[in-house]
Amino acid sequence: MADALKLNGSQAEAAELESLIATRSTEDPRSLSLYLATHNRDVERAVHLAEQELTNRGDVFTHDALAWALAAAGRISEAQQHANQSLAEGTVDARLYLHAGVIAALNGDHKQASKWLKASAAMHQMLLPSEQAQLATWRGRTARKSTTH
Numbered sequence: 001m002a003d004a005l006k007l008n009g010s011q012a013e014a015a016e017l018e019s020l021i022a023t024r025s026t027e028d029p030r031s032l033s034l035y036l037a038t039h040n041r042d043v044e045r046a047v048h049l050a051e052q053e054l055t056n057r058g059d060v061f062t063h064d065a066l067a068w069a070l071a072a073a074g075r076i077s078e079a080q081q082h083a084n085q086s087l088a089e090g091t092v093d094a095r096l097y098l099h100a101g102v103i104a105a106l107n108g109d110h111k112q113a114s115k116w117l118k119a120s121a122a123m124h125q126m127l128l129p130s131e132q133a134q135l136a137t138w139r140g141r142t143a144r145k146s147t148t149h
Contacts, residue, residue, distance in 0.1 A: 033050040050066035094126035
């Protein structure tokens with residue numbers, strides 16, 4: 001909803017909604033963790049929520065949420081382990097690929113980053129507008145890194 005408000009030019013309403021989301025509890029800790037990590041807000045809470053959720057739902061999407069939160073917290077090697085687990089079952093998902101690509105780039109593995117970001121781009125319509133913007137940014141970064149190495 002916040003992304004839609006921003007696209008509609010309602011920046012103040014979007015900011016108000018984002019503030020409300022970040023401060024309220026939710027019945028979906030995984031989604032809140034993803035939100036907090038994506039917006040780089042209260043990343044330690046994002047990690048805690050994802051770790052807690054992993055004990056309840058040990059699926060690929062929860063491993064992805066934990067990987068994303070760990071990456072936001074600067075714990076890149078741990079993030080890579082969970083990103084690998086999120087991809088282990090072969091689930092086709094643009095967000096899984098986006099997160100795996102960004103985490104690989106943060107780890108300096110530009111070949112893997114390019115692979116996962118390209119896979120995400122092939123189904124970019126599954127991503128929220130803010131995620132599509134992240135995808136474009138990271139694809140640009142990895143393309144520059146690939147040409148300089």
